[in-house]
Amino acid sequence: MKTIKRFVSTVTPALLLVSPLAAHAGDLVVAAFGGLWEQSFRQCVIKPYEQQTGKHVDVVLGTPAQWLNQIGANPSKPPIDVIATPADNAIDATKRGLVMKLDAGHVPRIKEIPARFVDPVDGYGAVFDYGAMGALYNRKTVPNPPTDWKSFVQGTIAGKWHASMPSINYFGGGISTLWMYSSLYGGNLQNIQPALDQIKQMVASGHLDMWTDPNQVLNALKSGDVDIAMYWDGRAWAFINGGNKEFNYYTPSPGATISMTFLQKVKGGSDLAWDFINLAMSPGPQACFAAATRYGVTNQNVVYPADIKPQITQIDKLIFPPFKDFPQYQSSWVDQWNKQVGR
CATH class of the missing domain: 3.40.190.10 (Periplasmic binding protein-like II)
Structure with a gap:
């Protein structure tokens, strides 16, 4: 994870499961894709985050456009703290002022992410996988x-x-x-x-x-x-x-x-999102995700296992479309x- 009559260009290929957003009891609410993407993200990112912090993460499924509309409808108390979203929706979220810039003070691992995976949204998010x-x-x-x-x-x-x-x-x-x-x-x-x-x-x-x-x-x-x-x-x-x-x-x-999935911190959402995104951008969780999905990840210090690396499309073979245009x-x-x- 899909047919629509408007332009949405680059969802990372995972199935999107539509689910209405309801009240959540978690300390942090993350909007994500369904299917294998969600399963792998839970195992490789959410599980270690919960183990390290003792906090509980709720995952909501749906479509990026749905999430942005729900955030925009209640900007002072958004129902989502972190969104995993494709390039065009990430750019839209940035233009609408719904998300915050990922600086090295809040997300130290951002320094390990190549600029080409941050620049499309001017730093208001970073690519997790592609x-x-x-x-x-x-x-x-x-x-x-x-x-x-x-x-x-x-x-x-x-x-x-x-x-x-x-x-x-x-x-x-x-x-x-x-x-x-x-x-x-x-x-x-x-x-x-x-x-x-x-x-x-x-x-x-x-x-x-x-x-x-x-x-x-x-x-x-x-x-x-x-x-x-x-x-x-x-x-x-x-x-x-x-x-x-x-x-x-x-x-x-x-x-x-390339099709990229950005992680973005929702403006007005929980500050727990900073540490969550920082962990998601670190080599260990990203290597775990790549092994589970065969999708490339973005931390420059990730070392792919020998049996996995041939099945990951390397950066020098990627074409980066002008998503902003x-x-x-x-x-x-x-x-x-x-x-x-x-x-």
């Missing part, structure tokens, strides 16, 4: 997988395989995928037509499916309806390691677009997509 959009493929039906994304496009058009990629309506990465192809084919933020032209050719070939739900991709791969798909690294490795060794995952050149173009991009691609 996913990357690479390629998951069937070894038997795709014996020679494309080495780069242009070859992925060309091979799909030529019918070398049946492919799948995220629709713009997939809010876990549809927009950033469109931007990536636009950049690859000579476009820019103002001109995504080069990307649309390539996508239309893939669709017209009859060899491309669009997905809005990550689970449908795995089902299509298992059934043989799809041979190769643009997909998230952590989810892909969980699928492969779960008994599907006939598949493999890799990062085509020039890299994989996306909102002003979202309506135009969606309109162009709907008129020309329509899926």
Whole structure:
């Protein structure tokens, strides 16, 4: 952890479980993603925090937009203290003044987080973990997988395989995928037509499916309806390691677009959030989380175990979209997509 008709670009790929926010008895309330993300976060971050402090943490599930609206509705006494949220919502929370800056006085571990994982929100939060959009493929039906994304496009058009990629309506990465192809084919933020032209050719070939739900991709791969798909690294490795060794995952050149999960301290929330975020940004809990999910983490001192490291997308293979710039173009991009691609 997903289909919406507005732009939300970069949720870390975990299932979001919607649950109404109710009164909580915990000392600290953390809003987080559901599924494996929540389970791993509980084990690797919340459990050691509770053991070290004696405080109790309540976790609320839902959607980032829901959390921000609830915080904004009661800013003097917000119902949430810490939010785990994707880049676009983190940027929105910062612009709306709902969160506080993470300075080294309150969060000493922030000094161990590279600037690229702090700058997108001007220090009003930091990235805890990230996913990357690479390629998951069937070894038997795709014996020679494309080495780069242009070859992925060309091979799909030529019918070398049946492919799948995220629709713009997939809010876990549809927009950033469109931007990536636009950049690859000579476009820019103002001109995504080069990307649309390539996508239309893939669709017209009859060899491309669009997905809005990550689970449908795995089902299509298992059934043989799809041979190769643009997909998230952590989810892909969980699928492969779960008994599907006939598949493999890799990062085509020039890299994989990143999806980041920020941790932010809610303004007006409990000051216990400072120590909680500091612990979350430390090497031990982050290494634990990476081992459980196969998602990359951000503390520069984390050492991945030898058996885990090959399944983590390294920073030099990541493509960082201009998330701050996306909102002003979202309506135009969606309109162009709907008129020309329509899926």
